[in-house]
Amino acid sequence: PQVMFHNAASNVICQVLFGTRFEYDDDFIRVTVRCFTEISKITNGPWAMLYDSFSFIRNLPLPFNKAFRNVETMKNLLICLVNEHKKSRVPGEPRHFVDCYLDELEKRSDDPSFSEDQLIMYALDLHFAGTDTTSNTLLTGFLYLMNHPHIQERCQQEIDKVLEGKNRACFEDRHNMPYMQAVIHEVQRIANTVPLSVFHRTTKDTELMGYSLPKGTIIIQNMSSVLGEEGQWKYPHEFNPDNFLNDQGEFVKPEAFMPFSAGPRMCLGEGLARMELFLIMVTLLRKFKF
């Protein structure tokens, strides 16, 4: 199901960026998903670490070059798509992210941080950030539910009760589904989809809990630690939705739940991702037993 989940997550972002979804055999989505999966594997693997650490190997024909080639392929696809959208665009009447950006670009012709090259990079960045993360979380979620059939059944009972007589689930339904909410959060805790978050760097000399961090220090957040920290979780080392339920069976979110990181640069797509996880998981569990 990896490709299926990637297709679904990718299409949601396409709707935001371009106001379009693509059939799953469309070249755009097939190439996109392939490129993103490969880029992700390379950037999270040892080759990226070597690339970052030893600048003298950067020009050698080593596997990390494939990631750069894939970025070029994606950029070319996006340039074609943006040019296509320009033909039907009505200035001042934006239909999606690309139109909004082009409107803004016209207003800020003297601002060098706005350009069509930036637009392509934003589209690429948002598309990439929103595809692999959500998809891999779903994949992990269903893997755990298949291995914990009693938890899967309890989700299905709650879904059937809350959605009785309704055609489809909506995001508001989550307020009546404490168990499902707990399961989705537990899936995110266990999946730990972005284990080292995104690297940061101090922009000035900084003092943190008695440690001094000079300007320019690379900061790597250890999400695996916080999401599995003993003392923060009732069951830190097992898949157990009780981590998010109180004695009354109500949903509670411990402070240590931060798969989207924290602070001003925390995940921009948190709201969208949470909506996707809920709607996709509930809809599939309502129809199928895994």
Ligand code: HEM
């Ligand atoms: C389960 C799904 C997701 C997880 C676990 C996740 C996690 C994260 C994490 C840990 C960061 C790093 C935050 C930091 O630098 O401190 C991040 C950044 C980001 N995410 Fe997500 N993300 C998810 C889905 C999405 C989606 C659907 C989008 C689509 C819009 C998205 C867009 C972004 C962007 C643009 C950033 C960079 C924000 C910035 O640097 O200001 N993410 N995400």
